[in-house]
Amino acid sequence: MKKKIFLMELKVENIPSHLLKKLSLSIYNKFIQKLKKENFFYKKIKWFSTPRRLAIKIKNIHLKNQEKYKIYKGPATEIAFDKKGKKTQITKIWMKKFNISSNKIKILKIKKKKYLTYQKKKKINYKKKLAQITKKILYSLSYFYSMRWNEKKYKFIRPIRNILMILNKKVIKYKIFGLKTNNYTQSYLYNTKKDIKILNAKDYPKILLEKGKVIANYEKRKQKLHSKIIKLASKNNSYLKINNSLLEEVNSLIEYPHTLIVPFQKKYLFIPQEINIYIIEKILKSFPLFNKKNKLKSIFIIVINIKKKNHKKIISGYQSVILSKLQDVLFFLKRDTKEKIKKKKKSLKKVIFYKNLGNMYEKSNRLKKIITFFQKKIQFNLQEGIRAASLSKCDIITHMVTEFPDLQGIIGSYYAKVSNESKNIYQGIREQYLPKYKNDKLPKTSIGIALSISDKLDNIVGMFMIGQKPKGEKDPFALRRAAIGIIKIIIQNKISLNLNKIIKKIIMIYNFKISSPQIYKKIVIFIIKRFNNFYCKEKNIKNIIQSVISSKKINLLKINKKIQMILKFIQSNDFKEILITNKRIENFFKKKSLKLPNKIKKSLLKKNIEKKLVKKIGKLKKKIHLLNFKKKYNQTIIEIIKINKYIKKFFNTVKINNKIEEIKINRFTILNKIKKIFSMIANFSYLY
Template structure:
């Protein structure tokens, strides 16, 4: 076995920063799958990525010759031989096609039958010939939503591929990938006159990049350097950096020779609301704000450059000028916006379209007022304050700040409503209405914020379904799945006793007050919610069987569904649950064998065995004990009480003959079992659990 080290570097035009780490991970995963397909072993794989390169270093890859077996299945044995045991025409044609004598054929046997089998063993292509194919295949399989095309061949990738390096130890592996020939010249830093760096041995990678031009190819090392540098700089001015993981990841993906610098902005800009200031520094300029011990912003920011000049004064001055312009814009817009009260912008929403065929934002605001009034009764929100929050909810969308910085919608509404002396909870709700805005995002904290978020998302969902903008299996352009999950999370986490079906119908009614909305549409939206609910629980790690057992009852009271799923999940972990579920299965099987319906009441006088009397009394005690528990939806306590039935059920089956010769006694015992089944199936469909 021959072991070598393989280096692959794909030189590209600048890759999108937000996708770099994902693209690099996919390239690694796809290439490892290619190695498995060709049965090529290795010790480990090191990954590298910068804005202009994707690289893999495969340590101790097996480059020795390999043999592969090709199996060709022929006709079935029944069709291969006639009654006299002679070969059929089908078998003869197959053997000629395979180039073998029929005596050389093997047999393939499985549960479905038996067939003729031809096994051909031949040499696999040399690894030098396989590698270009494997690399191109790994790149093509990277899922990229928005890819680019370039050159006459019309190749597609995230960005055009300009350079390919494939080295085995110190030997170039010749080949073409996306019509680019391989070589041993690494892509240099964008700022350098020399466009390539020669590499003669894979052991020099990636240190040769750093030695030549301070390029840190390892994403993790580059990220650590950036974090350490910005922390030191912040400490030098008596401040600290907040952990903005997303920004750190993005900046790491923007540079390959990172250098951190401190810059300043005018103190007057600190009068701008802090969230607007932070948004401008972080989101717009990709820089790091610095805070003091009181969590207040200092008039500094740190930026990461892709070059480290000997005289950094010019680059610092340039960044300060750009930052000054950005903050001046924010300051101007903020001052202009304050001249008009938030409430006075309401009528202007009539000129702003919410969605085709769904009217203006003004009409949406009116619907939100009606819907939140109904929701507030369940969320313990002040109804008048909730209506007020709904009225103001979209007024900030036509402010200068939001028109310039759309991501600040809601946040600006909160600031401006506080300026207008609105109640604090109303103001906070204006920002919270858009929460959660992505998977795993935080939820609204105020009751009005929860109500407004549910109302806003529900209005959009019902409106989109009303006009036929329904997500397909692979397309969801309006992010309706995210909105549905947001409503589910708020209702369940905040324990709001909203019935999902009633919420949907109430929202649909606001779109068509004169007519009842087609039940087909409302049922589609309800099914859409239930599907999202199923996947949400599945992602949280709950058993699919437990989820199905509860959702099969089609309950639309989400907090009730949640309590059942949690209670059954707890119950399933108990040792006693195995025997109880086994008993339920046995009871169900016995009852299913009875063709006629089992009806009537249990007759205590027909009980002759001690075990059936004990079981009956235990059931009576259970029903009395759990009556209030069911009304209070304390399913965990109910299931814990079910444990008391375990022994009486076991003794009943051990001692009592169900199919008694007396038909009345027999029916009475079946009724006893039927009563037991109803106890279990009152919570969920337990047939999914055994």
């Protein structure tokens, strides 16, 4: 059978840049799932996306079996034949209706009763099937902030203008979103009046690049963009700090990258560098340039779709925008710095943190108390830490943060600096929100670390207490991101904390009457579950995490080290032997419910292996206590591997369920001691 290429392209109005890749991958993954379910096979599937198109190209697509059978049920056998075994009139009428010959009749048992049946081959129209699959997938994407764009009830992220759907050279005729499918596409921004006809699916996206000047492949377009900005920066004796999230965003705004240099007045470079960078990156979606000393230059790179000989108007437009924003910044800075930052704190009483959680003044006072819990573990000047916490939210009511909310913290740090606060204080204020997003940098200063953890824990505890925890994919207060940030900071800086204790203290600071006395446990579990993000590629990671959090004291640093330890050993034969031993011990205790003494009676040890094992157990318990204290978990497993040889020998040579009750209880006590030693490392029962 000839294998074919399927192509589908959805032509839409501009898709929001932050959703483009997510939407494209969702369509791609849904095609993989649906094709598998519908028994389709293919060699390769590719996704393409630009702000104005979403496409899927499937190479060598075919159905495993293009034929299916439809069963026609006839009369029951009891009325199908007479006493002589001849066909009754009912049977003859049924056979005549479907033009059935006697040799094509089969008897099938349906719901405990036998019937005459006829199976008719029905060829599958797999073009239609592909169209149906496409329709279901596209209609299922309504959860992407959908909108309606005409009198119809169709919903999608943006209005759909055209649907291309072909198999090799032939259009798959179908109707989706009220539009008839065809084999036409368009270039970027309708720069040509004529549509581009795709004569063969294999030519996509090559024909689109040649005739429409569009790079449909998302990753190739990003590589092209990256290469162009690097070259242009080098040409202008400048250096780039590649912001990957900005690179992704700009790539999602264009269909073919063209780069230009835009200059602005040098006199504005005295404005704090972070503010200028923010305006260039976040507002202008452009790339700032730096000199050898890592100082911002008065030029930046813009990326556009249109290539023209004269770009003066475009450059002038960007210059007008940046000049306007920089003038606003100067005005706001002058107004905000008329008084010292500490005088702004009282105004925080007017700013609500969240309903039932008080105002920002109360939040900053909570942070003053929370930050003290970390002083011994993180080691910072306590007075400076409290001062930083007290001033941390003062920039919220400034003109600068009102205009540029994303600069919160950075602006507070700048105002604290000009108010003559110490370096430790203003650096701590700057770092309080780090990390803000995936792969963002972490706080480096001691006060910044303590304040960041304090702020994130305060948010999580407060929202859980009023029942605003994340549900499903919804997380409006970014609590998952906050929890991941806490874990990252603690692991990176090797901070050993009793999380249960700290969360309980924060709950007491809120002084709420909580309906559930176990609220802190829910918060702890919520934070620990975020370890899944760190080890998402590892098999059985949920069970591994569960195995190391069975203790009463939750220490994120220890949990991470134990996870790493198990991941290192889990595939080894020695570790598998430990799991077998643990399971054998648990099986003994499932069968018996005995009251066991705390101590092993040495007088009841009858076999040499018993005596050796008991000696090893005594020494091992002390050794593992010491190794756990030093967080040398890899060594603890090695010690368990060593003693496991004696435990196996013990099982093979000693009868646990001895007829003499005292000896039996003594042997169960030995097993219980081993079980407790194993639990000092992890709850291995989660790993079977």
